[in-house]
Amino acid sequence: VGSVTATVPPPITRNIGWMFRTFAAITGSGFRRYSTYRQATLAGAFTNTVFGFLRCHVLLAVATGAGGVAAGYTPDQLATFVWVGQGLLAVVLLWGWNDLAERIRTGDVASDLLRPVHPVLNYLAADLGRAGYALLTRFVPPVVAGLLFFDVAIPSRWSTPPIFAISVVLAVVICFGCRYLVNATAYWLHDVRGPMMIWTFGSGVLAGLYFPLHFLPDWVTVPLWLATPFPSILQTPLDVVVERDDWPVQVGLVAVQAVWAGLILLACRAVQGAAERRLVVQGG
Amino acid sequence: VADRLGVLPAYWALLRGQARSQVSYRTSFLVDLVGNVGATVFDVATVLVLFRLTRTLGGFPRAEAMVMVGLSAAAFATADLAVGNIERLRQYVRTGLLDAVLVRPLGALPQLLLMDLPLRKASRALFGVAVLVAAVLTAGIDWTPARVGLVVLAPVCGVVFFASIFVTTAALSFWWIDSGEVGSAFTYGGRDFTTYPVTVYSGWFPCSSPPWPGGSGCATTGAPDHERGPRGRAGDRGARPAQGVRGTGPGRPVPADEAAGDRRRRDRPDRPAWRDGRLHRPQRRREVDHPEDAHRRADALLR
Numbered sequence: 051v052g053s054v055t056a057t058v059p060p061p062i063t064r065n066i067g068w069m070f071r072t073f074a075a076i077t078g079s080g081f082r083r084y085s086t087y088r089q090a091t092l093a094g095a096f097t098n099t100v101f102g103f104l105r106c107h108v109l110l111a112v113a114t115g116a117g118g119v120a121a122g123y124t125p126d127q128l129a130t131f132v133w134v135g136q137g138l139l140a141v142v143l144l145w146g147w148n149d150l151a152e153r154i155r156t157g158d159v160a161s162d163l164l165r166p167v168h169p170v171l172n173y174l175a176a177d178l179g180r181a182g183y184a185l186l187t188r189f190v191p192p193v194v195a196g197l198l199f200f201d202v203a204i205p206s207r208w209s210t211p212p213i214f215a216i217s218v219v220l221a222v223v224i225c226f227g228c229r230y231l232v233n234a235t236a237y238w239l240h241d242v243r244g245p246m247m248i249w250t251f252g253s254g255v256l257a258g259l260y261f262p263l264h265f266l267p268d269w270v271t272v273p274l275w276l277a278t279p280f281p282s283i284l285q286t287p288l289d290v291v292v293e294r295d296d297w298p299v300q301v302g303l304v305a306v307q308a309v310w311a312g313l314i315l316l317a318c319r320a321v322q323g324a325a326e327r328r329l330v331v332q333g334g
Numbered sequence: 335v336a337d338r339l340g341v342l343p344a345y346w347a348l349l350r351g352q353a354r355s356q357v358s359y360r361t362s363f364l365v366d367l368v369g370n371v372g373a374t375v376f377d378v379a380t381v382l383v384l385f386r387l388t389r390t391l392g393g394f395p396r397a398e399a400m401v402m403v404g405l406s407a408a409a410f411a412t413a414d415l416a417v418g419n420i421e422r423l424r425q426y427v428r429t430g431l432l433d434a435v436l437v438r439p440l441g442a443l444p445q446l447l448l449m450d451l452p453l454r455k456a457s458r459a460l461f462g463v464a465v466l467v468a469a470v471l472t473a474g475i476d477w478t479p480a481r482v483g484l485v486v487l488a489p490v491c492g493v494v495f496f497a498s499i500f501v502t503t504a505a506l507s508f509w510w511i512d513s514g515e516v517g518s519a520f521t522y523g524g525r526d527f528t529t530y531p532v533t534v535y536s537g538w539f540p541c542s543s544p545p546w547p548g549g550s551g552c553a554t555t556g557a558p559d560h561e562r563g564p565r566g567r568a569g570d571r572g573a574r575p576a577q578g579v580r581g582t583g584p585g586r587p588v589p590a591d592e593a594a595g596d597r598r599r600r601d602r603p604d605r606p607a608w609r610d611g612r613l614h615r616p617q618r619r620r621e622v623d624h625p626e627d628a629h630r631r632a633d634a635l636l637r
Contacts (some may be wrong), residue, residue: 093515100519104526104535108384111534115388241362247369251376260380265387
């Protein structure tokens with residue numbers, strides 16, 4: 051994917067290795083950028099852990115009230131669901147990313163457009179670096195807390211960890227794409243508070259953070275899963291790691307994720323193209 | 335006292351200016367109003383979804399649990415409306431805007447609160463109160479005067495509590511700039527904690543001294559007595575909000591000042607906290623030339 055800036059013809063990429071090197075360099079810089087915010091990392095991990103305790107107790111109380119098994123989850127599985135979810139929350143970075151919107155508002159985005167890397171790829175690479183750092187620092191503390199203080203379900207099949215790993219990477223890509231789209235509304239609206247608010251409130255519930263989506267009736271869950279990207283952001287990796295389904299179903303869920311990742315990235319690319327045309331029309 | 339009332343127009347002007355600037359973008363403001371209800375709607379919906387699977391949560395049936403949800407939602411949303419934006423204190427400290435606030439001849443905390451009072455959150459507070467009213471009316475409560483008093487007092491005390499937590503955690507930023515998320519563990523965490531019956535957290539929070547004595551404890555007395563969890567004793571928890579009210583009385587904006595390191599006035603509660611401490615600033619209420627003021631200033635320095 052070369053640059054599609056409206057003003058510059060896409061450069062012809064002669065050597066694909068160059069693209070990977072650029073991508074890796076940007077990813078590394080994303081990792082380093084976030085690793086400088088050590089206090090914030092510590093504070094975030096603490097908060098995720100506190101919320102883990104609250105959510106875990108509530109869901110365990112639901113399981114107790116439901117007679118032991120709630121919507122197909124045993125108490126152990128619910129504990130894993132909550133704690134891995136609290137860790138993944140920071141890895142996919144559901145909330146609190148408005149870098150792009152700010153750059154659009156201030157006009158700094160113009161310098162992104164001058165770079166020989168497509169803006170979507172550029173931000174995706176940086177976001178993968180960020181996710182890598184979050185995986186080391188924000189994912190581990192809540193999961194360890196869960197292991198220490200609760201009876202958690204640990205994956206028993208050898209196939210689960212690799213499927214989970216793929217699922218997490220796809221979840222990061224999907225969540226990045228959604229955030230990119232929300233931020234990109236700034237090209238048209240200049241003030242992204244409205245879309246950002248809808249995203250913040252909607253994503254928590256629809257992604258399965260507050261409660262597993264299987265708590266909802268099937269006629270809600272299935273369309274939600276297939277027609278929206280939200281369950282693919284948290285619910286799918288979490289269902290994989292608690293081994294709710296057999297491996298063919300797990301692979302199927304991850305396939306749905308892969309489709310969504312592709313669709314979202316294409317949507318990002320289309321939106322970015324439209325936005326650049328708009329900027330050029332405005333004389334930017 | 336006249337002095338004290340004299341600054342009220344200034345605060346009023348701050349508030350009016352804020353309101354005008356926020357309402358001037360009408361569409362934006364409406365979107366914000368609607369969007370803010372969304373947060374609380376989702377919180378309430380979450381509880382309803384959980385009750386699809388179970389008849390009781392921590393020993394409480396849905397009607398009773400909804401009273402707690404209502405108490406928590408009303409108290410949190412109102413506190414968030416009134417002082418929630420103090421969360422931005424750390425940006426002010428970082429960018430230096432706080433210095434500008436301190437130079438002005440008005441109390442620091444009231445200024446910070448009025449400078450960006452999020453009127454858009456009013457919708458959320460109204461929705462929270464609506465949930466509480468609906469829950470109380472449908473819970474089949476056997477009303478006694480004490481319970482009526484409780485259902486009025488509990489949300490008010492809850493507001494004071496959440497407001498104090500907001501201010502206290504925001505004050506962390508004086509020492510720890512990147513502390514933002516730690517604050518949410520106690521503010522939003524406190525809301526989540528009080529949303530559910532305290533019996534849900536059995537084992538972790540001993541019920542005689544829960545850290546957030548807001549909604550759930552009080553609701554235990556308000557709800558009918560037929561089903562009580564073994565730990566659902568109301569008396570010991572009902573007493574806590576009152577302590578909190580004494581501790582952080584309204585109209586005594588001490589916390590930010592205390593956080594700023596000025597501990598002197600803590601043992602002098604009879605003196606209006608916002609008056610001394612900054613008297614050395616000459617612009618203060620244009621009183622610098624008054625002999626009695628100079629006297630007072632000298633007094634403050636000697637102390």
